[in-house]
Amino acid sequence: MIVVFKRLRSFVDVFFSGDAPLPHRGLAQLRCLGAFVGLAAYLLVTHGPAAWLGLRTIGTAITGWGTQTGLALQIESVLLNSRTMGLLGHSLGLAALVTSGSMLLGLGGAVWIVTRPNWLSRLARKFYLTPFIIPGYIYALTWLSLLSRSSVLAPGLERLFGRLPSPYGLSGAALILALAYAPLAMLVMLDALEASEPELIEQALLLGPAGRVWRRVVLPLSWPGAMAAAGLIFALALVEYGVPALLEFNVYPMEIYAEFSQSGDPRRALLLALPVMISAAILVGGSQWLLRRTPLASRPQGAALLQRLPLPRLESGLTWLAVLILAVGSLLPVLVLIIQTGSPAVALAAVNQARQDLLTTLLLASSAALGATLLAMAPAQRLAASDHMPPWFWAVLLAPLAIPAPLVGIGLVDLANHLPGRSAGVGLVLLWAAHVGRFAPLALIALVAQFRRREPLLHELARLYPVGWLRRFWQIDLPLMLGGLSTAMVVVFVLSLGEIGATLLVIPPGLGTVALRLYNLLHYGAPASTAGLALGLLGIILVTGGLWAGYHQRGAWKIGQSD
Amino acid sequence: MSKHNILYLASMCFLLLSLAACKAQAAPTVVVYTSVDQPYAEPIFEAFEQQTGIRVLAIYDAEAAKTTGLVSRLSTERANPQADVFWSSEIAQTLWLQDQGLLAVYQSPMAEGIPAAFRDSQGYWSGLGYRTRVIIVNTTRVAPEDYPQTLADLLDPKWGAGEVGLANPLFGTTATHAAALYASWGPQPALAFFQQLEAQGVRIVDGNSVVRDMVANGDLKLGLTDTDDAEAAIQAGKPVVMIFPDQQGEGTLAIPNTVALVAGGPNPTQAQALIDYLLSPEVEAQLVLDGFLYGSLRTPAAEGPVMMSVDWSAVAQQMEAAKRDLQALFLR
Numbered sequence: 001m002i003v004v005f006k007r008l009r010s011f012v013d014v015f016f017s018g019d020a021p022l023p024h025r026g027l028a029q030l031r032c033l034g035a036f037v038g039l040a041a042y043l044l045v046t047h048g049p050a051a052w053l054g055l056r057t058i059g060t061a062i063t064g065w066g067t068q069t070g071l072a073l074q075i076e077s078v079l080l081n082s083r084t085m086g087l088l089g090h091s092l093g094l095a096a097l098v099t100s101g102s103m104l105l106g107l108g109g110a111v112w113i114v115t116r117p118n119w120l121s122r123l124a125r126k127f128y129l130t131p132f133i134i135p136g137y138i139y140a141l142t143w144l145s146l147l148s149r150s151s152v153l154a155p156g157l158e159r160l161f162g163r164l165p166s167p168y169g170l171s172g173a174a175l176i177l178a179l180a181y182a183p184l185a186m187l188v189m190l191d192a193l194e195a196s197e198p199e200l201i202e203q204a205l206l207l208g209p210a211g212r213v214w215r216r217v218v219l220p221l222s223w224p225g226a227m228a229a230a231g232l233i234f235a236l237a238l239v240e241y242g243v244p245a246l247l248e249f250n251v252y253p254m255e256i257y258a259e260f261s262q263s264g265d266p267r268r269a270l271l272l273a274l275p276v277m278i279s280a281a282i283l284v285g286g287s288q289w290l291l292r293r294t295p296l297a298s299r300p301q302g303a304a305l306l307q308r309l310p311l312p313r314l315e316s317g318l319t320w321l322a323v324l325i326l327a328v329g330s331l332l333p334v335l336v337l338i339i340q341t342g343s344p345a346v347a348l349a350a351v352n353q354a355r356q357d358l359l360t361t362l363l364l365a366s367s368a369a370l371g372a373t374l375l376a377m378a379p380a381q382r383l384a385a386s387d388h389m390p391p392w393f394w395a396v397l398l399a400p401l402a403i404p405a406p407l408v409g410i411g412l413v414d415l416a417n418h419l420p421g422r423s424a425g426v427g428l429v430l431l432w433a434a435h436v437g438r439f440a441p442l443a444l445i446a447l448v449a450q451f452r453r454r455e456p457l458l459h460e461l462a463r464l465y466p467v468g469w470l471r472r473f474w475q476i477d478l479p480l481m482l483g484g485l486s487t488a489m490v491v492v493f494v495l496s497l498g499e500i501g502a503t504l505l506v507i508p509p510g511l512g513t514v515a516l517r518l519y520n521l522l523h524y525g526a527p528a529s530t531a532g533l534a535l536g537l538l539g540i541i542l543v544t545g546g547l548w549a550g551y552h553q554r555g556a557w558k559i560g561q562s563d
Numbered sequence: 564m565s566k567h568n569i570l571y572l573a574s575m576c577f578l579l580l581s582l583a584a585c586k587a588q589a590a591p592t593v594v595v596y597t598s599v600d601q602p603y604a605e606p607i608f609e610a611f612e613q614q615t616g617i618r619v620l621a622i623y624d625a626e627a628a629k630t631t632g633l634v635s636r637l638s639t640e641r642a643n644p645q646a647d648v649f650w651s652s653e654i655a656q657t658l659w660l661q662d663q664g665l666l667a668v669y670q671s672p673m674a675e676g677i678p679a680a681f682r683d684s685q686g687y688w689s690g691l692g693y694r695t696r697v698i699i700v701n702t703t704r705v706a707p708e709d710y711p712q713t714l715a716d717l718l719d720p721k722w723g724a725g726e727v728g729l730a731n732p733l734f735g736t737t738a739t740h741a742a743a744l745y746a747s748w749g750p751q752p753a754l755a756f757f758q759q760l761e762a763q764g765v766r767i768v769d770g771n772s773v774v775r776d777m778v779a780n781g782d783l784k785l786g787l788t789d790t791d792d793a794e795a796a797i798q799a800g801k802p803v804v805m806i807f808p809d810q811q812g813e814g815t816l817a818i819p820n821t822v823a824l825v826a827g828g829p830n831p832t833q834a835q836a837l838i839d840y841l842l843s844p845e846v847e848a849q850l851v852l853d854g855f856l857y858g859s860l861r862t863p864a865a866e867g868p869v870m871m872s873v874d875w876s877a878v879a880q881q882m883e884a885a886k887r888d889l890q891a892l893f894l895r
Contacts (some may be wrong), residue, residue: 082890149781168766245731245769250894258733258890264638308564415640427645505636509645510620520601520623522772533731 038378042444045375046400046437049411050270051276054415084255088275091252094174094244095237099230101178106185106229108322113186114193114456115319117307124323125190130542131330132183135498135515137360138534140176140243141522142333144165145340173247177237179329184236185229186326191449192225193218198305211312218306223329231287231444239404242500252276253404267409273404280402285395288445327502331471334538340531350532357512362540363512365496368435372443375436376482376488380447401441405501408434412506427508434502439495443488450484573661575813590618590884595834596633597650598624599793599820603855604650607624608646611840617833622646635827637665642753644827646836650820650841654690655739657821658879665879667826669835673842676861681819683860689838690819692847693858695868696740697777697815698806700785711785712746713809717760724764728774731767732757732889736789738882741889742871743816743883754888789818790857807868814869819860820850 095274109128146153147167157164166172169411178417196218204217241253253276260269311319341347351358379397381388400408419426467475500515507513514537521530575830597604601623608619624633637646649666651657660666661683670686681690698711711717717727724863730737766783768774774786775793777823779801793805807815822841824834840846850856858867 009671083894087894144782148777150779246773248768258634258894260885266634266639407848410635410639413636415570417640417643455813488850504624505639507622508620509596510592510618516623 015228035378035382037263038375039382040377041082042379045433046397046440048433049408049415049437050289050400050403052415053266053270053407053410053411057270084252084272086452087250087252087255088264090170090250091238091276092279094170094177094249094251095234097174098177098181098237099234101174102185102233103189103230104183104224104533105178105182105322105326106187107226108319109182110189110193110327111272111311111315112319112323113307115309115311115316117183127330128186128326129183130538131326131333133205134180134333134534134538134542135518136177136240137246137522138518139180139333140246140336142336143172146332147337157222158183168248170249173244173249176247177240177243179235179326180231180243181454182329183325184233184464188229188232189222189226192222193306195225196221196306201305201416210310211315213309213312215557216313218309221368228287231283235402236306237282238276238283241404256352256404257406260406260410266407266414269492270407273407274373274500276404277399281395284398284441285393285399286391288398288448289389289391291351293372307561334535336455337535337538338468339528341535342528344527347532350529351536354533354536357514357517358536358540360511361497361514365493367432368496369443369493371432371436372492373447373485373488375440376444376447376484377445380444380451380484382450383444384451397444398441400437403438403474405438405499406437406505409502409505412437412502414438427506430506431508431511434506435492435499438499438502439492442495443492446488446491447484450487451481482489490544493544495542497537576886577680591616591830591833592618592620593837594622594645594733594828594832595622595648595650595837596637596825597632598652598656599650599653600855603850605854607841607846607849611837615836616774619837620894632662637855638663639868641665642829644783644825645823647828648832648837648841649823649825650824652820653692653736653739653818654688654800654821654875655742655878655882657688657823658875661880662879663725665826667824667828669824669833669837669838671835671842673839676844677842678724678860686828688821688823689842690860691822691842692850693819694736694790694855694857695807695815695817696736696787697790697793698785698808699775699788699796700804700806701778701781701783702802702804704781704784705753710804710806711808712806713812714756714787716808717765717785717787718756718763720763721843722784723765725766725882726784727760727763727767728768728777728783729760730771730788731769732893733886734770737787738889739818739878740787740816740883740885742878742882743871745876746877747813747884750881750884750888754892755888757892758880775803785789791855794854799846809871810869814871814887815859816873817870823834 001225020521109124113125113128144167145151147157147164148154149164154164167176190374200221201213204213208216233400239253241251241257244251245254252275259272260266263269310316318423341350383394383397412434415432498515499513500519503513503516507516514533518530518533520535571780595608604621604623608621611617612619622633622636633649637644637649637660640646644665649657649660657666666687668686671689674682674689677690681693682688695804697738698714698717700710711719732738732741741757744756747753748756766777766786768777768786771792772782773786774788775796777783778786778788779796779799781802790805796803798806809815822838824831824838828834843860844859845860847856847861851859
């Protein structure tokens with residue numbers, strides 16, 4: 001007990017003060033209060049829905065599970081049977097394959113970009129995230145239509161392979177998800193590689209050829225970054241169900257849906273979700289903890305040196321292969337959407353018909369981006385300020401990534417139904433809270449990464465600026481943070497555009513989002529309208545991303561250029 | 564753009580979203596949850612709005628969420644209902660909601676002409692037109708003499724593994740069909756049918772529309788789906804044909820749309836107006852014309868398909884057992 005208490009106390013000290021000593025007492029108390037309120041708000045919004053369901057489950061366990069059976073029997077009937085365990089095995093296997101595939105592709109793509117300082121790699125650097133922002137179900141459906149017997153590619157593929165390669169089952173689901181998550185792996189690996197210490201590489205070059213430097217120095221240095229990306233992708237793949245369902249591969253999250261549809265009891269759904277939630281939370285938290293000091297923790301330093309570090313022929317060939325696969329994987333679905341749309345008029349008509357949903361979607365995504373980013377700021381600043389936050393704290397903060405989306409919606413609706421009275425505005429708050437709660441952990445990761453790239457010297461200099469704290473925050477601290485804030489906001493904005501799982505359960509009557517409309521159109525069987533609307537959505541995302549990138553390149557947020 | 568504009572912009576978005584919602588609440592409203600495809604339901608609601616001045620706030624179901632969508636939502640909102648009307652594209656979930664005490668009685672005068680078999684005797688729900696279960700066949704991959712004529716023909720060994728498709732039988736009309744077979748044939752023969760389908764390598768896909776698309780694309784030779792899905796493929800000129808099974812025997816399953824009043828909904832008067840409107844012969848005729856419904860419950864076509872005789876309460880009773888069996892059989 002004493003050891004636990006001491007550790008807890010040391011954690012509290014580190015959390016509230018960072019690694020730096022506390023300044024004078026008044027400011028320290030104010031900062032403590034701010035950090036505490038910020039952390040509490042973050043935990044409330046991100047964990048609230050699942051925690052509420054958990055409390056209800058514990059409550060019923062104490063009072064007896066309704067008129068049926070006790071908690072132990074519920075656990076036994078829901079969790080402990082061979083079929084459930086088999087499905088968990090399916091999900092773990094799929095997640096492992098997806099992680100391996102996306103990491104190999106991401107690593108290959110990242111190495112290709114950092115070793116080739118030409119216009120093609122600069123272009124790739126601008127657009128490599130595109131596939132990640134296409135909703136997964138659209139991505140899977142375009143591949144399915146490409147590999148169907150009636151597609152234009154079918155005759156050629158049949159001549160090549162003897163018969164059409166089937167996209168269904170474990171291999172198809174793994175391949176398509178690996179392609180979808182590869183850009184995420186690439187994002188982290190690019191940062192990891194470019195953050196390599198140039199001194200280490202230069203010293204290694206004195207002792208051996210470039211190939212050996214890559215294998216023995218550069219890649220091992222990026223290992224923590226790779227582990228962080230792998231943990232995140234594994235967790236995301238573990239709770240994924242839409243794409244595996246489309247590709248006829250039964251996974252564990254599907255069982256959660258089936259259970260809830262049969263029993264209508266959110267507590268049983270929560271019990272069933274616990275194994276994936278716990279394992280994914282440990283993986284995400286652990287892997288991001290690994291990232292605490294390395295790659296993203298420092299400013300890019302080794303980029304220029306890596307451009308001059310030639311790859312051996314075999315490795316170079318492999319990076320070209322990865323880039324080729326990524327390029328085909330990114331461009332073909334877009335091409336299919338363009339072909340299916342047929343003409344710009346169809347796309348415009350589809351967008352026009354959905355204009356109200358489009359407006360709601362954009363407003364929702366923007367406000368969710370703002371909310372999630374602001375909510376993640378306090379814990380992100382604490383995490384960025386200290387290398388000594390324990391792994392369990394990372395796991396707690398990032399655990400919401402492992403909560404299946406419908407559970408977030410069910411928890412929020414259930415919670416709202418237990419509040420006295422309910423006005424129309426509550427529906428909007430629920431919708432907003434669902435999006436913010438789901439994506440605030442990703443905003444947190446983006447913010448931590450960006451905060452750790454800030455130049456400590458600038459902050460030290462800012463402390464010497466002889467003005468009040470508010471003015472200093474407005475004129476120096478905020479501009480220094482805006483790069484990170486905008487990155488986090490764009491991440492949440494893009495993911496919010498495609499959210500369905502929680503939205504469906506909490507969307508207020510009379511409102512709709514583009515993602516929901518797209519799914520309805522898919523069911524209706526209107527491929528041209530679906531493709532047109534998907535293209536419209538993709539266009540909006542690309543324009544948003546382009547504006548963000550352009551804004552960053554202009555350096556408008558640098559101190560001195562801002563107002 | 565100044566450095567703070569992005570923050571102002573995002574704040575304004577939230578404000579606008581709130582204002583839009585407040586505006587939406589100003590007119591008399593009715594809240595409807597519907598699993599009918601949005602492209603069919605939306606024009607009906609617009610016409611109702613024009614006729615009555617009552618604003619319809621609709622929530623549509625999505626294939627992604629299956630039955631965890633609207634029915635789950637109604638269930639979780641039990642203590643504080645937000646919906647007034649539930650318009651389902653099938654019947655089993657409506658019966659489940661009735662069983663759970665989530666529906667209220669309303670004897671609509673517009674339900675008068677609807678046969679007793681398709682409306683609840685106490686007034687908890689009324690039928691609105693029907694769709695039927697059909698076998699959809701790809702005409703380029705199956706010769707006319709091989710077209711299946713009965714459900715039992717799906718078990719013919721001439722169909723290889725992965726050539727016959729079925730939507731996930733835990734959800735939607737496929738779940739209702741399975742429960743109807745449990746009620747009609749008895750649990751053991753019905754389970755044996757599905758076991759044999761599974762043993763022959765039936766493809767369990769993500770929905771009836773996916774069965775349609777895969778048959779239309781030639782990825783499957785045939786599959787079970789609904790009339791509206793099959794009609795959509797035929798209208799699109801796909802090489803498919805639609806077959807009503809068991810026309811020499813018990814007939815095919817006709818599944819009515821159902822309309823019900825939600826217990827404790829916030830706008831009961833407007834809800835009754837909408838239910839009356841939805842159950843009107845004009846709306847039923849419009850939905851038949853649009854291709855969503857296969858036929859009218861009031862005036863069955865003289866040369867229409869032979870329908871199964873169904874006791875819906877028996878179907879509702881079999882639903883849970885059928886789902887448990889099929890979950891164990893197919894989801895593993």
